[in-house]
Amino acid sequence: MEEYIISLEDLKKLADNLIKEGTDLFLPSPDNSRFVRLKKADELKLAPEARPSDISAKQAAFPKCDPVLFYKRDKSTVELKDAEPSANQVLFGLKPCDAAAFGIMNKVFNWDYKDNFFNKRLENTLVIGLACTYSDDYCFCTSVGLSPVSETGSDIFLVRLSDAQFAARAVTDKGIQFVKKYSQLFAKGDSSKSKPALESIKGPARKFDSKKVKDWLDKNFETDFFNPVGDTCLGCGQCAFVCPTCHCFDIVDEDYSYSEGRRMKNWDACQFSLFTLHASGHNPRDNQAKRYRQRVNHKFKYYIDRFKEILCTGCGRCSRGCPVTIDIGSIVTKIGNLT
């Protein structure tokens, strides 16, 4: 793989070029709460030592709310207009646990129906990943097939060599083309530069065997294992909404007036009690324990059954941000130890 060297100054120049060309640049906000658009190139900061932003980068391909179509009506006619998803964006400094999420979601968004909204956005997105030196009690990327140095999902992958210098690997064709386009900013390098930096990254302490987790889930649908979680889970959607891989959505029509409106695709979450409420009034997941069982099964069993992927990148956001600190890492570790 082609490896290059780029200084922070040149990364800022790159950002400046991109902004001037009309590309949207996204990176974690200064308070690290979410991804925001970079307005000035000299504010570009890459922080491999920072914890994952509170809210993931999934909005780049799957926004929290997205118009699907617009409608107009009068007494006799209805006029429909498709919404055209558009994006021309570069995501800067994504952690491997964020970058890998797009490929995982890609499977469900192109399973039977091809989701034009997701695909168009992803097509027009360049992901610049960054080797991660952070880990805490809630991280577990190495237990779900990733690592702090995974290049999965990145078009270009950066490794910090010093505060002012980064190694850059062109991972995909898109990445190679991009480096070519801005070749004056990338100096030729080799893996001897990034190797020691990568080897010094230890990764999270939490380890579990996801195969064992699945084995137990395969056999234990009817279980009271999740009851203690159900006791305290508040049933909010924080975990799903900060998650880089949760992809459930709700379709609603919104009227601006009697004659005009739009159809929206909004994030939804399986922890909401209304999520499975039927029109009849019956609710198959009528308590929080059943809803949490669904969350764990979807991530560590159903998605593997259907797509051979774990629906989790081990970023730990759901647990770190949970109002009642329900820790999915420790829960699946416990499950893994049950078999």
Next chain:
Amino acid sequence: MADIISIARGVFENKKADILIGYTKATSEGRTRPVIVRSADEVQNLVLNSSCLNNLATYLTRKENKGKKVAIVAKGCDIKSIVQLIAESQIKRENVYIIGVKCNGVKRSFEGEDSKKIAEKCLNCNVRTPHLADETVDMSDEGLTGKDEKAELIEKLDSMSAEERFAFWEEQFEKCIKCYACRQACPLCYCERCIADKSMPRWVESSPTKRGNFAWNIVRAFHLSGRCIGCNECERVCPAGIPLSLLNRKMVMVAKSEFGYESGMSADAPTLIGTYDLKDKEEFIK
């Protein structure tokens, strides 16, 4: 004074309650999480310290806990919400066994710089000694200090023009992702069907758009005015970092200055929203 574990054991041995809602250690050091224990055998992992941030009263109105006799570990602010729930006829005094915490304040946050500061709500606390409890437990003082940064912001917002204030909230609400963690953590958001979830007709747009977010956050502030007791759980749990206390505290200030009312202090006093008095001020209605 007895510690939380022996008190909890006593609760079950003396059959004071069917379940006990308390705190236990979370995965990482410095964090706690809520737990429900059901027998004296399960009490050994209970903890009580200045990292006990959650207001556990939010569990009292849950369907599965209704009709049970519930023991609850509650700091003064949490007791205010219990008092308010009794005043609003949501729970019965005799069904809740309050283990009141003598508290000198909790951390502002579990982690980071804020974990060294005292929570802002604790700075002007008037219930460090529980005002309603069946027994009390001491929580050691860790000498937390800090400044009430929000008080200055509330003043600043007050001095702004309506347009400036609107712009401020526009920027804040834009961040809302409609996860409803604020509502779910709130002990006084107990509606079985929240107005935000009603769809026939739809009162609050479910989309986390500018319009939908304004509708939700303002409706919630209105529904809590004269009721919010200031535990600030909504702000603490908000993953988007929206400073909701600026709204709620302002409402608390108005209830006090206009009606001389403070929620959560007396279960017998009539509620602000539930009563009408001929002496109520009217001049603010324009």
